[in-house]
Structures are given as structure tokens and as C-alpha cells.
Amino acid sequence: MEKDPLAPKLPPAMAAVNSHTTEELADILNKMPLFMTDISKAGDENGENIMLDALRALQNEGTRGEVAQGFREQGNEAAKEKRWTDAKEFYSKSIAVLRSKEDKWDKPEDEAEEEKLLRQVEEASYINRALCHLELRNYRATTLDCAAVLQLHPGNVKAYYRSAMALYALDRIDESEDAAVRGLELDPENKPLQQVAAKAAERRASLERIAAKRKAEDERTRKEKLLLGTALRARQIRTRKTNQPPEMEDANIRLTPDPLSPESTLEFPTVLLYPMDAESDFIKGFSETNSIEDHLEYIFPLPWDSRKEYTIQSVDCYMDTSTGGLIKAGKKLPLLQILSGSNVEVVDELVRIYVVPTKKNKEFIAAMKARKAG
Template structure:
């Protein structure tokens, strides 16, 4: 059986061997007035004979004209991409003849769909194929092209339906059978992808519930007002999270240095780590002090950690000092500690410092 061709329908007497170079053939045809694709209005006005020859294109019956346009559209399509625009115009001209030949109208719409399929105009493909099938419900190529457009658009059920309808008409059609295999393969890929997505959502929800319960078990006083987040925005990936293996909370923590209006952000402060451990990492190297620490007084053994306390109406009331050897978990569970916007923040001040004395004094006596 001869392999099915899914380009535009060729006329019965079409012989590809007659012209080995479609582009040269079209160029030759375009030089003949009767077959010219386009002419300037001025040229036509100046040449009545040429205008008369061009008019002959429409002198036949609607059926004859439509068939001529179809054949010219086929020639353009076979010539390649640079002639697709002309092919579209010829098929459109044929459709506009409004001939009464339903089979021919079906072919014109189906062929125009073939061009738009190559151009990636999939919405137009589907509209033309639907119209082609109105004229001829047995147009296999219209089903094929519609199915291919749906496949590319990942409308898998619709694509399979098109293939099944085509195969009901021609069970051995190789082009349609091959397309259906591709669609079924893609269907399986999409189903597996969706399955993984749903599993991921379920796992994330489970982790979220476990995280919420773990925080609740810590009996932390939590307040959300977004004020801290506005000043110190934190990315979602740096929010508090639960270590899957140890079940320990990892907190986003800010160390604030009011003396220099600087801060450090620790993205995963393990709740069982002490403040001393982090201060040692950050300030323990005497050869690599903080760039803003001009006097080199910010060293682990010369720093105190504080947190602010709040009244019931949300006003800051006191500064409480935290022992450097205390774990973060212990501080967060302290009844006097208020966790603002799920981001623990601590003030770091040097010992025996004039700035520290003034800062604490101003804090205690502010109105």
C-alpha cells in the first residue's frame, strides 16, 4: 500500500517528476500574467490587457476557480516555507469562491490547515479542520492535522479522539497510527509528571503540618505584624524549616549591631546550637574582623546578646541579656520572649562600651 501523504492534496494528474525544481516552476508561472500572484494597481491601470488576463482567473465557475486556487496553493506549499504565505492566500481565495462542491471545500480548508500547522498557528488549524469536517466528515487528513495540533498543544484527550476517528475510517493509515503512538507516549509522560506533582504537594503538606506541630510543641509566643519583614525581608526558602533527619528546627536569625547599623543573617540557626557557637564562627578569627569593626572589639568573649521584650499591646519594654552558652531553643521557649514574624532577632553589643551603656540607658528611658 502506498504511504499516506499528509501535505496538501495534489490534483489527480499531478506528477512531481515533470518539474524537478518547484521554485523555478513557480517563478516561471509568476511571470505569466494569467498566473501572477500580485500586481500593483498602477501597473494594471496602465495595462488594460494585463488587467483583462488577470480577470480571467475568476472567469470560470466557482468550482473551477476554487480548484485552480487549490492547485496553485499546492504548488506554493510544495515550494517550501518562503511560499507558505502565498499558499495561504490561494487556499483562502479558493474558499472565498463559495463553490457548492463540499469535497473541494473540505480539501481547501484542510490544506490551509496544513500550512498553518507548519507555521505554528494551531488555533487556525483547529478551526479549518473543523470546517473541513463539516463539509466532509470522512476527511482523514483533517482529523490527522487536528490531532497533531492538539498533540502539540498537549490537548491529549482531543488528540486521541481525532486519531481514533481517523482510524475508524482507515485502520491501516500509517501516519495516523504513528501520531497516536506519540500521543500515547506523551500521555504517559504527562500522567507520570502529574503524579509526581501531586506526590510533591502531599509531601509538602505533610512537612508543613509536622513543622506547625513542632513549633506548637515548643510553646513559643508568636506575633505576626509584618513590621520586621518589611525592614528585614526574608526569602521563602530561608523560612523556618524542620531537619528531616534530626527533627530539629532550623531558624532564620538576625544578629543586629546597632552601634554600626549593621546586621548578619543566619539562614539555618539550629535550635540546639548556642549563641557562643555562632559568635565564634563569625568573630573568632582575629585576622579577619568585621570590616566595620574598626577598633576590633567585636570578639566572641567581648560580646553580649540581648532580645527585646514586648508588652501586651505590642510596645517594646525591656532588653534582656541572654547567656552566650544558652541554646536558641531555650530562649525561644522563654515566656518573656516574643517571636515577631517567625524571625528571631537579637541585639549584639560589646561589653564595657560607652555606646552599649548609652544604648541600654536610652532604651530603658525612652517614652
């Protein structure tokens, strides 16, 4: 049968099947266990299939159209009772009869009437099975059945509606809206189509707002990184990243109070290491304007320092250099002065400061040299 040149085009979601005949589409469906309809392929690996047995039992009890119509009517009865799985199976049996390559049905008295009945039953079985799939949340199957319907009858408004509903459920919003609009071109007053079109439009607007917000956030993040990099370079602060950075949750080098203002100051996540006692303290935001002593004033006394070895006057501070050595960091100097233009580098965005009792300096330095040599 030639296609009506004035018939509406299939929605994009179904356009991929437009090049197939209804028979070819049925064969595609038949290769998927959920949609198997060809009686010659209906057996399972053991050669058993309830649908196959049912068709064979009925194939001599009427014409092909009459048998298919019988299954369709049983499907309608089950659908009325909202027994969607049962209804789906009956419609599948109806389609299997229509698609069967076997031809042992009674010969019709009127060939023209038989052809008309076959066409009506095929369209009705596909569109009704689409409803069952929709109710059972088999959304992709819904769109496939609707595609088959639109190949048979491009003006079937229910096919557009059920496709739009299934595509909406799959969050394929542009396609859902397109299917609804195409259906409304055929039936502008169709309330269900108007409703799904409105839902799709609302969802699309929501997705566009989400996308716009994400884009704005990405742009802000890009600008923040750019300004942060510029600030570090302007201050001549060395930084380096490794393949195994420490887990610091949301702690990182940042400009504060405004990450987008060049007037802001830098803050660094900082760990104070007490290597002689295997202890540490973490400072989430060490400002470039503060000194080590500023932090030691509220951290000391240390709760675990039973020997009272750690006081501001009795400790020295050290930092690693980029060449693998150590430098002594002035406790009273602003952090910026220690980091700027020196051999110290900030690794994985974390400043590391060793706090060592002065009387144990030699022991600490020897241990560090031995560790790096090994």
C-alpha cells in the first residue's frame, strides 16, 4: 500500500523505523523476547510455548482475521478489568496470528472484507498493546507499538498520545513534546494531548533552567580557577599536584572573601605536623597574612603534651623544599612571605609545616635525611 503524501511525518523518536515496512518492523520486534509474535519463532529453547499451542489449536476455527479478532476481543475484556499483562498477551496473540507465516486458516468468503478486517484488527491490536505497555511502564515497547500503528495509519491520534506519554516518562522531553504537537495538528481540541504537551513544555523549561544554572556555575568555577591561578603566579607561590592527593573534602586553596575579586586574600589548607610525637593538627584556612605563631597561640598547649615540650618559645618550624631539603620557617612571618619566591612548594593544595621541639632539632633533621636517602 502506498503512503499518503499528505499524511503527517513520523515523530523523530519513531523516524528510525519509517524505512521499514510493517512486516519488517514486526520482524524487528519478534527478535526481542518481550515482543515475539512469529509463530515459527515462538518456541523457547525446549520448543514449548503457550502462545504457539494456542494459535495452533485455533488456526482451523475461522479465517485469519476472525481468529485474530477473537484474541483482540479477549484482550479488550482483560483491558476493561485493567488486567494489563493478560491483555497484552492477548493482543500479542492477535498480532502473532496476523504475522504468522503459516497459512492454515479457513478461506474467507469475501477477500475484500477479510483484508479490511485484518487491517482493523492489526491497528487495534498494536494501539491497545501500546496502552498495556504504557500501563506496565514498558515505555520503549510503547513507542515501538505506536510506530507500527502510525505506519498503518498515520492519522491515529492515540498513537501520538501514547508515544508522547511514554517518551515523557523516559525524560525524552523534546521527542515527547514533538509527538504531542503532531497529534494536536490532527486533533487540536484533544484534551489528553494538550495536557501531555503542557507537561512536556513545563519539563523542558525546567531542564533549560537547570542547564542554564549549571552553565552559570561552570562559568563561575572557570573564572574562579583563572583568578586563583593568576593570584598564585603574581605572588610567586609554587604549587604542584600529585596522582594521589590527600582527602580534604571541601578544603582547598581559595581567595576570600570573594573568589572573583582580585582584592581578596589567599587561604591555604594547612597541616601542622608534630613528627617527634606522630601527632598533627589541621587548619582549613590559613590566611596568607597570618603567621604560624598566630595559630600556635590558640592551639597550644597541646592536650597530649604531657612533658610540656611544645610552647611557642620552645619549638621551631620547618617546611619541605622543592629540591627535597628543609628550610626553617620564621614563626612570626606572614605565610605569604614564607611561600613567596622561595623554594617551598605547596603540594596538592596543602601547606605542610613541621613543628619540632628545639632540643630535638638535630634528631628530627637526621631522621628526615635518612628517610629521604632511603
